[in-house]
Amino acid sequence: MSGAESTGQTLPRRAARAADLPPPRELPPSLAGDPSLPYAAIGRELADLRTQIPGVHGCVLGGVDGLLVAHNLQNAADPNDLAALAATTYGLGRQIGLRLAQGGFQQSTVRNEHGYLSVYAVSEQALLAVIGEDSINVARLHLHAPGVAARLAALLADAAADA
Amino acid sequence: MSNLDAALKSAMSIDGAIGAALVDYTSGMTLGVAGGTGEIDLTVAAAGNTDVVRAKMRTIEMLDLKDEIEDILITLGTQYHLIRPLTSRTGKGLFLYLMVSKSRTNLALARHQLRSIEETLEL
Numbered sequence: 001m002s003g004a005e006s007t008g009q010t011l012p013r014r015a016a017r018a019a020d021l022p023p024p025r026e027l028p029p030s031l032a033g034d035p036s037l038p039y040a041a042i043g044r045e046l047a048d049l050r051t052q053i054p055g056v057h058g059c060v061l062g063g064v065d066g067l068l069v070a071h072n073l074q075n076a077a078d079p080n081d082l083a084a085l086a087a088t089t090y091g092l093g094r095q096i097g098l099r100l101a102q103g104g105f106q107q108s109t110v111r112n113e114h115g116y117l118s119v120y121a122v123s124e125q126a127l128l129a130v131i132g133e134d135s136i137n138v139a140r141l142h143l144h145a146p147g148v149a150a151r152l153a154a155l156l157a158d159a160a161a162d163a
Numbered sequence: 164m165s166n167l168d169a170a171l172k173s174a175m176s177i178d179g180a181i182g183a184a185l186v187d188y189t190s191g192m193t194l195g196v197a198g199g200t201g202e203i204d205l206t207v208a209a210a211g212n213t214d215v216v217r218a219k220m221r222t223i224e225m226l227d228l229k230d231e232i233e234d235i236l237i238t239l240g241t242q243y244h245l246i247r248p249l250t251s252r253t254g255k256g257l258f259l260y261l262m263v264s265k266s267r268t269n270l271a272l273a274r275h276q277l278r279s280i281e282e283t284l285e286l
Contacts (some may be wrong), residue, residue, distance in 0.1 A: 054214075137217075139191030139210035 031125055032067030037159050039070055042152060046072045049148045055136030057115075060129040061122070061152060062086045069126065077131065082117075086129035089119045107146075109138065120145050123153040170284045171197035174261055177276050179268030181242065184260045185284075188213045188248075194257065194286075209260060212246060216258055234274065241265050247277050253286045 031037065046059040050072060058073035062083030071079035093105035109118040116132040118141060128149050132141060167185060174183035175197045182198035184205045191213035196205040219232055235246040245261040259281055263273050 137191040137210055137213050139193075139206065139213065143207060143210055 027065075028125060030065050030067050031063040031069050031156070032065070034069075034159075036163050037069065038155050041155050042070045043072065045148050045151055045155070046070065049130065049145060053132075053136065053141050053144055055133045056141070057131040057133060059131075060086060062127050062129060064090055064125055064127060073131070082129050082131070083127075085117070086119045086127045089117075089129075090121070090127050093119075107142070109142075111138075116141075118142075118145065120149045122149045123156055126152065126156055128152060166285055167195045170259075170280050171195050173280050174259065174277065177261070177263065177268070177273050179264040179266070179273070181262040181264055182208070182260075183262070184209050186213060186258050186260055187256055188216045188258055189256045198262075203262070205260075208262070212244070212258075212260055216246060216248065234277070236270075236274075239265070243268065243270055243273070245274060245277055247281050249281060249284065251285060254281075254284065257286075259284075 042061060046061065049059050050056045057075060058071065058077070060071040060073065060079050060082045061069045063069060064087055066084040066087035068080050068083040071082070073079050073082070089108045089110070090105050093108050097103055097105055105121050107118065107120050109116060113134070115134050116130075116136060116138060118130045118132065118138075120128045120130070122128050128145065130141065130145060132138065171183050171185065174180060180198060181200065182196070182203055182205050184196045185194040186192070186209040187194060191210040193206055193209045196209075199205040215235065215237075216232070219235065223230060223232070232246075232248050234248075237244040237246070242265055243263050245263070246258055247261075248258040249255070259277060261273070261277055263270075
């Protein structure tokens with residue numbers, strides 16, 4: 001039995017807004033499962049990030065819709081879960097950017113007791129998530145990963161232009 | 164002016180100083196930078212030299228020397244780079260990084276001055 005029920009009080013709720021919301025944004029088709037993407041080149045970029053920076057366990061390229069595009073994880077973590085978590089992080093960052101008028105999402109890092117998860121914006125549609133161990137040189141990651149994200153963005157843009 | 168700004172300012176007053184930074188070697192991030200030039204990005208230098216400090220600390224540990232780094236000197240063709248980990252309790256995990264021009268500095272004096280800056284730096 002919850003506390004609210006036992007005291008007879010109702011918890012405050014956010015009231016539904018009047019139906020004057022703008023129509024939902026037209027979204028481009030998901031990147032996930034697109035056979036025209038240059039997977040080999042994407043894989044090379046992800047492998048480069050993993051080998052260049054000691055302490056990177058793996059990288060995941062996902063869509064902002066939370067669906068997996070490519071990954072090079074080798075441990076037990078599920079890449080589909082990480083793509084979803086990256087999109088969740090992006091969602092929070094995007095809302096903060098909107099509320100504070102700070103512009104688009106760029107990067108978010110979560111540090112836990114035994115490691116890091118950093119999420120970088122690749123394009124309007126894609127995110128790069130990097131899993132690092134606790135001892136990673138996170139400043140070096142932050143210097144290196146935006147370059148990888150920019151190259152991934154160029155690869156995705158080329159694929160979209162060709163399609 | 165904070166103690167950190169004052170320390171970086173006095174590091175930059177060492178003859179021939181090009182740039183100075185206080186760096187956290189657990190993350191590679193800088194707590195403060197001073198100087199530097201258009202070509203020299205001190206945040207890049209900090210991240211790179213974090214790996215230098217970590218490698219040396221690991222080596223000392225592997226050799227079971229039960230000692231610590233007092234300072235590290237890196238000699239380039241035209242520059243000296245000095246790395247000095249902080250010894251105070253509040254400075255644990257940090258190091259001072261100083262780049263000086265080889266032709267315009269007195270290395271012994273620069274090293275001595277960096278030591279006194281490190282000793283007086285309280286965070």
